[in-house]
Amino acid sequence: MRITTCLVALLLCSAALLLPGNVSAQVPEEPTFATDIAPILYRSCVNCHRPGQIAPMSLINYREVRPWARSIKNKVETRAMPPWHLDRRLGIQSFKNDPSLTDDEISTISSWVDNGAPQGNPADTPMPPEFAPADAWQIGEPDVVVTFPTYTVPAAGPDLFGDLFTEIGIEEDRYITSIQTRPVGDKAREVVHHALSYAVETDDAGDSMGGGLFLVEYASGKQAEIYPPDSGLLLPGGTQARLSYHLHSIGEETDANVELGINFLPKGTEPKHIRYSSQLGGSQGQTIGVLDVPAGEIARSDGYTRFNKAARITMFQPHMHMLGKYQCIEFIYPTxxxxxxxxxxxxxxxxxxxxxxxxxxxxxLIPAGTILHVTSWHDNSSANRGNIDPKNWVGSGGRTIDEMGFAWIGWTDLSDEEYEAEVAARAKARETDD
Ligand code: HEC
Structure with a gap:
């Protein structure tokens, strides 16, 4: 246990020690807001730090940014902002949606703040990026919009869990290229904590059968899913949509209206690769993981899922609850x-x-027979500031105060030949780079 505790502490804390030491050539000598800081904020901060978004303050113009200068320095030096919790010291570091700052950018912000956070010449400030409204479709105007029945959340009460069903209205098999769940309106965004969408088969009477095929997850702060250009997710014809929701009250009665927007490949076309997304690596073979987190301790749990076919892994998302602290994914190759x-x-x-x-x-890229190993750490000690009750044992379950430990993994299947070809192509590309 001691070793695990140290490990987690080391992994969590040392990020803060990686403060930029050497000021390199990339760091301007006297940075100003107009020429050096605004471009960083516009790329990595203002998608949240602007009016109507989740962050507490807007950081678009100098007048808004200046009072926060010290706090900004602190948040970027400790890498608390922008939120990006990937451990930078090991594993793959090349991602599509990485907003994190380079060491040079952090140094630039630090030296700007230390110099009194000057504005520079206002005329040099670039134009702030333009944004679509908060509940706009990020996937373009969808081919189909599925509207779930309205659920009215009372002003106060316990967290609500359940399912809503509705017709999708697609009779033949189609392949999904992009999909997004969208609570409609600001209030709905506040009450919808979390929602998973599935496609479920219906019986002769039109009633839903089984849990269905997972389509997409919505959680606050989460983006739409846009699959790689040569892949698609199969939506079987005639299925219904099921929304598995987790809602919470916000002090006033609120209609939780949720829509599912879907874009398809043209009728009759199949993608080169079929895309999957699943909850994998829960301990003891259970989807959400069987967990045993003693009072006051840090607990480690391990789960394993075997890939029967070769695959290209496209996405990793740790999933735990309040006590979740750290997660690693590992591949065990069939060699x-x-x-x-x-x-x-x-x-x-x-x-x-x-x-x-x-x-x-x-x-x-993984060969057929590879085992995914997911390790999750839950911190039930009093040192965990998010822990409201370090005196109680915690186990697995669906409520926010219960725990979960698994990884969402996105992948596309590859044939053995495709796998070999992809590995060879990567090796070749590396050779030409060198
Ligand atoms: C994904 C959305 C998001 C992005 C991107 C983001 N922030 Fe934040 N930021 C938040 C939210 C939400 C909070 C308040 C909750 C918290 O502190 O975690 C916050 C809090 C802060 C605070 C502390 C405010 C306070 O009340 O003390 C600072 C400073 C800050 N952000 C600066 C930045 C900077 C600088 C960037 C870019 C380098 C950035 N943030 C990127 C969402 C974001």
């Missing part, structure tokens, strides 16, 4: 002797459901 490789580790903060989408040329 003799067996070889294992840590792919990524990431810190975990329940307020942020971060998904890490691998860059195309870095997405892990």
């Amino acid at each position: 003799q002797p067996v070889r294992a490789e840590t792919v990524n580790c990431a810190g975990f903060d329940y307020n942020w459901h971060m998904n890490y989408n691998y860059a195309d040329d870095a997405a892990p």
Whole structure:
């Protein structure tokens, strides 16, 4: 136990020690807001730090930014902002949606603040990026919009869990290219804590059968899913949509209206690769993981899932609840002797459901028979500031105060030939780079 405790502490704390030491050539001598700081904020901060978004203050113009200068320095030096909890010291570091700052950018912000946070010449400030409204479709105007029945959340009460069903209205098999869940309106965004969408078969009477095929997850702060251009997710014809929701009260009665927007490949076309997304690596073979987190301790749990076919891994997203702190994914390859490789580790903060989408040329390629090993750490000690009750044992379950430990993994299947060809192409690309 001691070792695990140290490990987690080391992994969590040392990020703060990686403060920029050497000021390199990339760091301007006298940075100003107009020329040096605004471009960083516009790329990595203002998608949240602008009016109507989740962050507490807007950081678009100098007048808004200046009072926060010290706090900004602190948050970027400790890498608390922008939220990106991937451990930078090991594993793959090449992702599609990485907003994190380089060491040089952090140094630039630090020296700007230390110099009194000057504005520079206002005329040099670039135009802030333009944003679509908060509940706009990120996937373009969808081919189909599925509207779930309205659920009215009372002003106060316990967290609500359940299912809503509705027709999708697609009779033949189609392949999904992009999909997004969208609570409609600001209030709905506040009450919808979390929602999973599934496609379920219906019986002769039109009633839903079984849990269905997982389509997409919505959690506050989470983006739409846009699959790689040559892949698609099969939506069987005639299925219904099921929304498995987790709602919470916000002090006033609120209609939780949720829509599912879907874009398809043209009728009759099949993608080169079928895309999957699943909850994998829960301990003891259970989807959400069987967990035993003693009072006051840090507990480690391990789960394993075997890939029967070769695959390209496209996405990794740790999933735990309030006590979740850190998760690693590892592949155990079907070689003799067996070889294992840590792919990524990431810190975990329940307020942020971060998904890490691998860059195309870095997405892990695994041969058939590879085992995914997921390790999750839950911190039930009093040192965990998010822990409201370190005196109680915690186990697995669906409520926010219960725990879960698994990874959402996105992948596309490859044939053995495709796998060999992809591995060879990667090796060749590396040769030409050198
Ligand atoms: C994904 C959304 C998101 C991004 C991107 C983001 N922030 Fe934040 N930021 C938040 C939220 C939400 C909070 C308040 C909760 C918290 O502190 O975690 C916050 C809090 C802060 C605070 C502390 C405010 C306070 O009340 O003390 C600072 C400073 C800050 N952010 C700066 C930045 C900077 C600088 C960047 C870019 C380098 C950035 N943030 C990127 C969402 C974001």
